[in-house]
Amino acid sequence: MMPARRDDPELDDTLVERAQGGDAHALDTLIRRHYELAYRVALGLVRDPDLAADVVQDAFVKATRGLDGYRGESSFRGWLATIVKNEGRSALRSAGRRNESDIDAVAPIAAPGSGAAERTILRDEARRVRAHVDRLPEKQRLAVTLRIDQGLSFREVGEMIGSSEGSARVNYHHGITKLRTWLTEESA
């Protein structure tokens, strides 16, 4: 599913060591390897593509600054995810965005027109399900999006959300079940 090298903590740690020693190319490799994942973590958190891009950029700058502080206690991506999440929370606070617990309502979503082509209906369904993703509690939202959008295993999702593999699986299934229910209610 994922390339083995993205999944290989030893290789990441080797690159980190080289980067800590001043090897800018090693740092570039780490960034190229992980920026997409970092972006999806940020997006799962802040739910705004532009803000997520800002967050992930700032997070990488902070990670670069603090790279000497990484001692390999966790995986590099776990460490990076923590920075992204901190940066994301701080960005949400500065932007004065509502906390996730306040977001229960999303904009009313139109039902697909009866004469719409099947493709349009599928697109509409896809759009609607994304609107509902924003309503999920944070861990469920991250578990669902990292599992499906980034193709992470439950173990990897756990690493990103700071939980066990089992907890990641539970969060994912709760999230999917809610989405399924909301979509069904809408169509009823």
Added chain:
Amino acid sequence: MNCQDVNDLLPELALGDLRPEVRRDVERHLAGCEACSDTRATVEALHASRPDVPAGLEARILDAVHAELGTDVASGAGEAAGGVLRLEPRRRRGLPSWALGAAALLALAVGTPLMVSRMAEAPTVADDETLVMAERTLTPSVWASDDGLIAGEPALDGLSDEELLALLEELEAGA
């Protein structure tokens, strides 16, 4: 296979990542299980609406990090690109994902040193947007290439075989 097993595999089913024999078992279960079929529809809808990573984000992050490190990105461009012409981005708007696929696949197909000239000479293959993408693709390769990063590598770096196949499909769909 029970419902739990099938539910765990639905993302891989949507991604087309299941081995044929596993896929067959999953499909067999889905044919007789309404609950799992509903869940599958939800997972497929999620998969179909997967948000794109913004074009240029990688370059933007690298830029910011190098600014932090005090590395002058532009000054090393000529040497780092090995004398290959460095094109400046002409446009800043988002590009269709297939254009990225086209650039990546062309880089793969024609060999990276030839990429720029091939792109420039073959407008029938690479239209304007693909060219812009090629420029974007090249831009990150001019950073810190102490060991001679080749042009085009960043676009392919980190791509799995499945992702390359997906890019090929996008290219075909876009052509």
